[in-house]
Each structure stands twice: as structure tokens, then as C-alpha cells.
Amino acid sequence: MMEEISIMVAYDAHVFSQLHDEDFLTSLVAISKPRSMVPIKKLKKYEKEYQTMRESQLQQEDPMDRYKRENRRLQEASMRLEQENDDLAHELVTSKIALRNDLDQAEDKADVLNKELLLTKQRLVETEDEKRKQEEETAQLKEVFRKQLEKAEYEIKKTTAIIAEYKQICSQLSTRLEKQQAASKEELEV
Template identity: 30%
Template sequence: MPEDLAFCTLVKIMFDYGLRDLFKLGLDVLHLRFYQLQRLTEGMNTIFHISLALLKASKKELLQLDFEGALKYFRVALPRRYRTEANAKELIHQAVKLKISHKRLSKYEKEFYSLKERELESQDPQERLEAEDSVESLQGQLERCMRTAKDLEDENNGLRAEYDQVKEMCRREVQRLESEAMRSQSIILNYKQICSDLSYRLDKQQENYQTQKKRISVGRRALLNLSEFQQYSPVKEENGCGLRVVELMDKLEESEQRVRQLELSLAQTKLELVEAQCRNQDLSHQVNS
């Protein structure tokens, strides 16, 4: 279509059919048309139109089926038949073409109620009373069932609220245990670092201790040799070797004491590390459980 002809067609549609009003400020006319369309597609009239169109289109197949076959046809074959867009549109067209008189519907309604009244009048009074008693009994059972359902619903709501509370408590407890586990893990890492430092210092002290021990042993042997020499020598000279040996012995004792202190400190730290690991393991079991 040429551009000028298309524009003229658009103007014709907009003004002659009132489509321009649909897009004015506020879109009030558009909402009105939607509401009218919604009301037209609701109600029993639309249901009657669709039902009659379905029965008319399926009349030949339904007359050839028994009761079970008809049920299966309505449940399986009929929905499958109108699954395509073309068949669905054809069904709607057939439904729109049907004419249903409201006067006839009112007439059928009056006939139905009159038939029900005659049926009640022709019924045995005793049977009618029994039927009414049965209806009252069923209504009472229905009311009791409704109350029971209401009580069960309230109980269910209470259990759901209690479940939410317990769930929140468990979540908080898990968070607390996880934070404690992280803190214990940090403490364990610190203890491991302390043990490593103490082990390093202990190794150094032991090396110094062995070095000083060797030096003292050498000095002691020299002192013994000097003492033997002085016993056979006529010259008595003052010598500082004895004092030097005493000083070395004192240093050796101090080194031994420091080594013992470091060993005790290392043993205590390892014990605390083991206790921290045990606490961390207990926390891990609590979190997993």
C-alpha cells in the first residue's frame, strides 16, 4: 500500500471508528472498552454459546459413543481437537453465530422449578421428612467438619509460627557456633605459631647450651691439667683459669635453667593447643548436628 493511501486509511479508522479516543490523555475510553469486553466474555450466556458450539461440532462423534467413551472424548479428544489456533477461532465463530433467546432461558428456568415443586408434592411425606432430616444431619456434619477444618487450620498456623521461631533460634545458634569455631581456629593458629617460635628458641638455647657445655668441658680438663702441673711444679703462680671455669659453670647452669623453662613453656603451650583443638572439634560436631 502506498504511503499516502496508508495515511488516509489510518485517518479513516481513527476518526470514523473512534479509535482515536482510545489513546487520548488518561486512556479512559480504552479502559472502558476493556471493561465492556471483559463483561461480554463473562456470564452464563457465553458459557451456553461455547457449550452449544462444542456439542454441535461434536454431535456426530458423540452419537457413536457410549457413556464411558463420551467421558473420554470430552477429557482427551475434544481439548486436543481445539489445541490449534485455527480450530479455536472456528469454534469462537460458531459460538458467536448461535442465537440464544433470554426469554427461552427464563421459560426453561420456570419449567425447572415447577417440575421440582411437583416432584416434592408427589413425594411421600415420610420420605420427604426423612430427606429433610438427612439434609439437616448432613448440614450438621458439614458444620462440624468446617469447624474441625478451622481448628486444624489454626493449629497449623500455630505450628508454622512455632516452626519459624525454632528455625530462627537454630539459625542464630548455628551462627554463634560458627563464630566460636572461627575464633577457636584463630586461637589454634596462634598457639601453633607460639609453639613454632618456642621450638625455634628451644633449639637455639640447646645449641648454645651444647656449645657452652663443650667449652666448660675443655676448661675443666685444662684446669685439671693445670692442677696436676702445679702439684709437681715448685713455682706457685696465681692463675685466672679457675675463675674462668667457675664463670662458665654458672653460665651453664643458667642455660640449663632457661632450657628447662622453655621446655615447660612449650609443653604448656602444646597442652593448651590440644585443648583448643578439642573445643574446636566439639563445636564442629555441634554445628554439623
């Protein structure tokens, strides 16, 4: 069926290229002129006339020439299709190579990002460990300073109490000394 259609199309193209019949050309020009409206009956009539004329020309043409022409047309179509196939195959290979390169680059980038992620995670763990250790050290230092502060406050209180006691003793001794000096003066004056 496809061969018949392609043969008919090729033949139609050949027939139109070799038409020398003035009457037929005139009638085609008359038919092809734009009209406001062509009745369907006339169109069917023209179609029947065209089909009849085409069949008569097909019968008049040498089948060998027709087959040679069809063979040449098919060979040209085959070569054109082979060229298109080669072009498409080349484009496919090129696009596959480009896609593979893109995939390789994406995989390389993913590897680099994974390595960076692992390093960042490792640094995060190390930083968290260091932070925890520093917090423990800070807590220990706070405890040591708190104990030292308590001890210092206790020492200050103790020292303050000793000083107050010393002042009281000194005051008592001063008062006693003054009393003894006054008593000695009185004894000397008598």
C-alpha cells in the first residue's frame, strides 16, 4: 500500500512536471483561480476528470520508465534516510557523551560535598567535645573559686573577729595602764 502511494505521488509529480497540454494547463488555471464558492458537485466532477486523465496517462507511460524513476526516487529517499540516521546516531552519541560528562562532574561534585560533609560532621563532634570539656572545666573552676571565696570570707570573718578581740584587749590594757599610771602618780604625789 505504501509503495503504491509513493509510486502514485512520484508519478503525479512527474506528470505535472511534464505537462505540455495547453488545454489541461488552461483548465487547471481556471480551476485554481480563487472563487467565492465552488460547489461540491463541481469539485467532485473535477476530481473525477483528474482521476480519469491520470489513469489514462499512467496507461500510456512505459512501466519500465516509471519503475526506474520510482527506483531512483526510492534510492534517493533511502540515502536521505541513511544520512538522517547517521546524523541522529551522531547526535545521540554526542548527547550520551555530554550526559556522561555531566554525570561524572555531578558525581565528582557529590563526592567532594560528601567529603566536606564528613569533615564538617567530624569538626562538629570535636567542637562539641571541646565545648563539653570546657564547660566541665568552667564548672570545676567555679566550684574551686566558690570554695576559695567561702574560705576567704571565713578567713576575713575570723581575722575581723581576731582584730576586734585584739582591739578590745588593747583597749582594756590601755584603760588598765591609764589606771595604773594615775595610781602611780597619786602615790608619787603623796
